[in-house]
Amino acid sequence: MNYTLNQLRIFLKIVEKQSITKASEELHLTQPAVSIQLKNFQNQFPIPLTEVVGRQLFVTDFGSEIASAAKRILKEVDSINYKLLAYQGELAGRLKISVVSTGKYVMPYFLSDFVRENPGVDLVMDVTNKSRVVETLEENQVDFALVSVLPQHLNLNKVSLMKNVLQLVGNPKYFEKVKLGKSVFSKDTPLIFREKGSATRAAMESYLTKRSITVGKKIELTSNEAVKQAVIAGLGCSIMPLIGVHRELKNGELRIIPSKSLPIITTWNLVWLKNKKLSPVSNALLDYLGTNKEEIMKTHFQWLDSY
Incomplete structure (x- = not known):
């Protein structure tokens, strides 16, 4: 052969x-x-x-x-x-990270310089929903995972990276056709959800349940991008992480709808199993984040402070 x-x-x-x-x-x-x-x-x-x-x-x-x-x-x-x-003195190895779907707007900024400075590091980043991210952690398939809601049944270490801000958003033109009452959550305003297993879906449902809010019509879509495009098209409103709609808010395609007890604020955490033996590449990334994460947030995400 x-x-x-x-x-x-x-x-x-x-x-x-x-x-x-x-x-x-x-x-x-x-x-x-x-x-x-x-x-x-x-x-x-x-x-x-x-x-x-x-x-x-x-x-x-x-x-x-x-x-x-x-x-x-x-x-x-x-x-x-x-x-x-490694024998030539370079940091080398594979870095595997599982990222919840909204995290694709976050994690690359915390990795780009690290990967560029260490050409011997190969990055494998799987972007999926929270259920699958938790599964990859449980089965020890990855070095790290990026989540905004910590899975309570796992024994994890974490590094907190930055806040995750969720607001109710809609297309401004939509509200020229639909009259809002005291609350946007009414039978006249469809609310667009992510699929079950999504952290954003869980945050929305928790918010609505705690406030005994009944939604007239629900629409379910299977990605953040699909939800965003549906809201832009005027299909309804949604509670969305601002990290994924910054450009649309800036150019006027979407606007934040004021509502009581919003925004929802969680934290983006890089997590790993406590009993996991970290590789030299994994330890090097943690050292890099400890030194550089504040500067990364200041450079790329300071705009979140205005919401």
């Missing part, structure tokens, strides 16, 4: 995406190039790695076994590269 590391990486991506087209997009390669590499890799085995039923690609049992072996091989190759860099 004479397969290459590049073929292993391409095959793993095909297995992950269950699609040559999606794999080629992620790898920034043409679809024919990925197909050719898959064919060359397949030619080295007498048993099929994949099969196509209809127009859907499926990985065979044998292909799944080969993918697991490929993953182990590539992990060892990465380990060799990191060890080489």
Whole structure:
């Protein structure tokens, strides 16, 4: 056999995406190039790695076994590269962080200079909802997670990064058509929610329950971006983290609707399991944040103080 590391990486991506087209997009390669590499890799085995039923690609049992072996091989190759860099005096390794969806507006600013200053560090950042973030922590799949609501059932260490401000927002033109009463929460104003498992959804529901507010009509969407676009389009209002709608507030597409007991303020925390043995890269990030987080907040997020 004479397969290459590049073929292993391409095959793993095909297995992950269950699609040559999606794999080629992620790898920034043409679809024919990925197909050719898959064919060359397949030619080295007498048993099929994949099969196509209809127009859907499926990985065979044998292909799944080969993918697991490929993953182990590539992990060892990465380990060799990191060890080489370490012997040369560079910080090297993989940093895996799970981030709740709104956190994508936060975490990159706390990582950019660190990653740029340490080219031997490979960053893997998974952006998902809170339920999945908690799952990755429980299963020790990541080094850190960024959350605004701490999971109480886990024994965690944390570094508090910055505040998370949530306000009720709507499209100004929407209120030219809908007359507000004493409260925006009425049968005439649909309220747009994130899906169950979202920290923003939990914060909204807690706020409404504590104040015995009954919502006339609920709309549920599965991402912050979808909620934002729906509010801009005048589909309804939503309680949203300002970190994700700053530009729209600034240019007038959205405005904050004054309401009692708002804003809701939580804290963005970088958390990790207390019993986790941190890698040199993880410890270096914590040292970096301890030194630089105040300056990062001042440079990029001082505008939050005006709300």
